[in-house]
Amino acid sequence: MTRGILLAMLLGVAVVPSTLHAAPGAAARAEIGGLMQALEDSGCRFQRNGSWHDAAEARSHLQRKYDYLLKRGLADSAEQFIERAASRSSISGKPYRVACPGRAEQDAAPWFRQQLLRLRGG
Template identity: 65%
Template sequence: MNTGLTLAATLALAAATGNVMAAPTETGRREIASLIGALDGSSCRFQRNGSWHDAAEARAHLQRKYDYLLKKDKVDTAEQFIERAASRSSMSGQPYRIACPGQPELTAASWFGARLQALRTRGSAN
């Protein structure tokens, strides 16, 4: 049996059925790390399932969720990280919230989305 042909056929079948797994690009990994770092480096609090957590606890939680999604090949981009890990509890479905001193409380999806936009704006200015 020609293993090269078998591999090519398997990849073609996977592509046709949408089962091709993709890993985050270097840009995606860098953006996700920056988003997690932005929360960890802040004095903001993170609400999860009705309880408030400090930034270090939030970072550890989000890093665990991100690592899990990576193992399952379910996160390729910063947008997917925000949607699948940083927006809501996968157990209860409740949205996460972020409260920073002197600023209005936001959903985590809004907070991370704004950070991603700022990160990309700064990146395009270089």
Template identity: 80%
Template sequence: MKPRSAVAAAFVLTLASASAVAAPGAAAQREIDGLMQALAESNCRFQRNGRWYDAGDARHHLQRKYDYLLRRDLADTAELFIERAASRSSISGKPYRVSCPGHAEQDAASWFQQQLARLRGHR
């Protein structure tokens, strides 16, 4: 390969890898906002690292984690938000839990996936 071709190929690969991770589009942002709103409006409690928090405190915590991911282009879909922010502690690795009145306690990842399905109309 000629030097000029090698430089061009490297440039194309750099662009391709940079575009592989991007900020969320409008639809994904609406879904993530909807997930945060569903949590904030729920009467559920949210457990992280063995301590229970009300829905408002949990939403605030997840918003901070999401903002961190946004600055690094690491949450461009609702699924990635659930996986990287709403499922487990970044510090301890322990799964988050959700407890809602009248329902069995469950992993937060499952709860958020159910909320996402509702948002998408897949009841």
């Protein structure tokens, strides 16, 4: 095989994966579902753009954001879900906040990371 053909094949392989929208694997889907369920079951309040919402409303909002990201292949892992959907407002850029009974209010990203560690048994 000539170097030119080999180079073209290698470049073609390198370009193809970036154009495909692969769905997250079963483990990632289970973790993301687990994160949303943890929020809903938490009894915590969730703040976005200055307004507080109960956990069920927050889960519904995050599900819509997750569905949007899935259509675009932008949430292939629980970490991407946290970073791209559950951390901050897509409109204002303001961080989401979580207030749980008996605990200090905090940004949502660390709260979700902690939940992910629990889901993974850590």
